[in-house]
Amino acid sequence: xxxxxxxxxxxxxxxxxxxxxxxxxxxxxxxxxxxxxxxxxxxxxxxxxxxxxxxxxxxxxxxxxxxxxxxxxxxxxxxxxxxxxxxxxxxxxxxxxxxxxxxxxxxxxxxxxxxxxxxxxxxxxxxxxxxxxxxxxxxxxxxxxxxxxxxx
Numbered sequence: 001x002x003x004x005x006x007x008x009x010x011x012x013x014x015x016x017x018x019x020x021x022x023x024x025x026x027x028x029x030x031x032x033x034x035x036x037x038x039x040x041x042x043x044x045x046x047x048x049x050x051x052x053x054x055x056x057x058x059x060x061x062x063x064x065x066x067x068x069x070x071x072x073x074x075x076x077x078x079x080x081x082x083x084x085x086x087x088x089x090x091x092x093x094x095x096x097x098x099x100x101x102x103x104x105x106x107x108x109x110x111x112x113x114x115x116x117x118x119x120x121x122x123x124x125x126x127x128x129x130x131x132x133x134x135x136x137x138x139x140x141x142x143x144x145x146x147x148x149x150x151x152x
Contacts, residue, residue, distance in 0.1 A: 058108065
């Protein structure tokens with residue numbers, strides 16, 4: 001791997017110059033724009049990234065409150081409510097009373113939701129592959145580990 005001190009952006013930073021193209025936020029936004037375009041092209045049923053995330057987590061759980069689903073998917077209360085409402089309207093998610101506490105509602109995938117999720121997961125794996133395509137296997141692992149650290 002090249003010595004980072006020899007890269008032009010490192011030299012510019014050392015001299016106190018500020019280049020937008022070298023900033024983490026700018027690079028993350030550009031990478032996200034690329035991923036978002038790949039996602040939109042490859043995800044079936046018109047699922048958005050937030051809808052897909054909610055379906056995946058509901059598939060992992062055996063009944064989940066909306067509040068917990070928001071925490072599992074890193075969405076705030078208003079966002080997860082809108083996502084769940086749209087998934088319910090599409091018949092992908094159903095709400096049932098919690099058998100242990102009738103005051104609480106649990107979300108489950110509907111039969112249609114299970115079918116859509118299976119297809120969407122296959123597409124999601126391909127989307128990840130396409131997004132990471134410019135990287136070697138070693139670089140992919142490094143990137144994912146670094147993003148996990150940044151995300152906290």
